[in-house]
Structure formats: C-alpha cells, structure tokens
Amino acid sequence: MKTILFSSLAVAAVAAHNPLEARQSASSAASAGTGAPPPSSFSFTLATTNPTAIPLASIVSNAQTQATHALPTTFSPGATPTAVKGAPPLPNAALLAPSSYPALDVIVRTDSPEVQQWISEVNKSGIPIPDIAPTVAGGCPANPVAAADADKSRCWWTCGGCVQATDITTCPDKLTWGLTYDDGPSPYTPDLLQFLNEKNLKSTFFVVGSRVISFPSFLQTEYMQGHQIAVHTWSHPSLTTLTNAQIIGELGWSKKVIKDVLGVTPSHFRPPFGDIDNRVRAIAKAMGLTPVMWTRISPMATFDTDDFDLHSGASTASKVLQNWNFIEANATTFDTGFILLEHDLFQQSVDIATGYILPDALAHQPAFKIEPVISCMNKPLTDAYIETNDNKTNPPAQSASGGPGSAQATGGSGSNGSAVVAALPGLGSVVAFTISLIAVMTL
C-alpha cells in the first residue's frame, strides 16, 4: 500500500464517475456480459483504521480462512433479557430441532400445517393483498411490464426505488446512521460483535432463518447484548418472484425460528435484495412486519457498500472503500440520517467493516451517531419485538390504519426515485461534492 497526494478536484472527478449501483442492477449487467472485470485499484481516503485490521491486500475473494473469535459472551437458558424490558426468559437453544424446520436455503414448502395456519391468519387480517403477478428472476430487464409499472400501482423498489410511507429508508435525524448487517449469523459474526462491543456500538441484524438454525447461540448473544434482531426471510429469495403463499412461508418461518431461539418475534424485516412491491408490503403488514430498506439517492444509486461481492471477487476492498467514501460524503450533506447495506455473512465483509469502515466512521467529523434502526427512529428497543411492543410509539403494522402511503393503498401511486431525491435536501451536491482530505491511498 502506498499513499499519494491527490487534489480534491481529482477526487471529486473520481467520485462523479462512481455512482453506486444497486446490486441487482450490477449483477444483471455482469450476467449479461456487459460488465468488465472490476479494476483492482480505486481511490479512497480514511481518517483512521483499526491497528489490528486485516491488510486490505488480504481482503480478497480467495482469502485464507481466519481464526474467528469466540462469542464475547454466551447466555444460559432462562436468562433475563435486560436489554429488552418485559421480554420473556431466554429459551434453551439446545432444544432447537432442525428437523422441525424447513430445509436450509430452499424456498419453503407451502403445504405444511404451519404455513397453512399463517395463510389463514393473513386472510383473516382484513388487509387486502393486491393482485400483482409475481415477477420472474432477473430484476428489471427481465420484467419489462412490471418495470413500466414500478413507480405506479406496483411500487416496486427494485426498479427505480419506489417507496411507500410505511417503508423505513433513512433515519430522521441528521448525521444519524442506522447501522445494519444482513444475512447472518455466520462464523464471522462474533468478530463483528467483538468490535461492536469494544466501541460500545449496537446494530440491527437482519437474520436469515436458515442461518439462525445453524448458529442459534450467536443470535442469542446479539439479542441479549442489546442489538436489534429483524427478519430477512428463511432462504433469502427475491420476494416479488414468489407466490403469496411462499412469501407468507418465508416470512413466517423466519419469524418462528427467531421466536423459538429468543422468545420474541421481530416487528421489522428487510426484503432480500431490497426486492419489495405493494404485494409484498401488504403480506408483510398482515404479518406484523415493517419494511426497512437502505438509503437511496437516485433511481440507480443506493447506499450499498457492495461488501457482499468481496467474497466472490466481483468487487474489491478498495472499491468498497471508495463506495464508503461516496456514501460518507453524501450522508454528511443530508438533513436526515441514513441507512447502509452491509453484511456479516462473509469474512471479507466483516474484515472491511471492523478494520476500515467503522473506525473511519467513528473518526468522522462532524460525528455520526451510530445506532440500530429502531433507535435511530427514536423508538425504544422494546418496539422491535411484537411481544414487548407497547403499541404506543410503534403501532403494530397489522393494525395500523390505511391511508396514503400505507400498504393498503394498493391503487395509489408510490413515490418514485426522483421524489426520494427531492425529499433529501442537499442532494444537489451528490455529484459535485469535494473531499477535503487529500491523502489518498491506493493499493
């Protein structure tokens, strides 16, 4: 690694050619053969790094597997969750029987008694499910009819970023970062928890049911230490491609395994790939789940570090840090806070978070307030779970009244990407921003 001097003007020019791409769009481009292999070097600046960070040159797709930390703390069955007032005692994770759950990483069957029960409950909820046909795999290019309707009655986030008022896409307060990690728990989650503990940081974890079965004690430690636990489906499918029954099964089994491990049921979820439309919203609402997305600044640019692609080699550590710089610079100009997409599934994603992104964010001036999404929404952690929600500050999604922007407003028009941009003051400087720091590292 070397350090070179770069003018702020030059850095701005680099950034201007580096619009963050929604991962699905990027994947589509790559699969269509239109994307060139990623360059190996990008410019970025960091105020500081973790002294024990894994070298950037080692954060690569074929990285040697590192020894992982043990869980910082484990908790006994029956322990009282002090972080969540009024929560029931911690269940015994050792009693979890994987054979009682769907197969791992496969879209759930819909003919089980459990899914049939949840379908019945959704039907009885009174929440109308819009008659929107499932999409086919492949995102916007593969679904021209749906894409044309994406910012209208369908309100499909994937194509252009349509949101409803019920979607959480940012934190209300300036310089506040709703910290999130998706797709875990994984063997590398304890490494992330170790760092978060050291810095007294709390996060929201959007967990996959199939991973919870594999690492229940990891989930218990996250929860007991005061992190927010939220749903990220059972097998991580693109939800708009599924039938209503499959969506209900994916959300239902994820809710159930979390409840079985923690004793409480999350009230928030994140759709894998951000793939949500008004049909998915309505089903989620009927199941008591509020969607949490990540901040989008234009139809094509979201706050996605692309850390997920480090593992496959589709992205590089320097590119991820350049993305982070772009996010950081834009976020600083907002009158609201922000939410990023990051992951704790792979060693590389955790290494870049703990070694570089989080240390740099903690050194940022003006300071970011880094906290779980439920906290950045100025709500107590008890609102993150159906059993402990007092229904005052966070009315359950299922009983929330309809109206403009709700998932019930199926015939209404959603806001499109440009409306999102208009709602975020300061975005006129997205392309023209300059970076005051001039030391730029390249690999």
Ligand SMILES: [Zn+2]
């Ligand atoms: Zn995910």
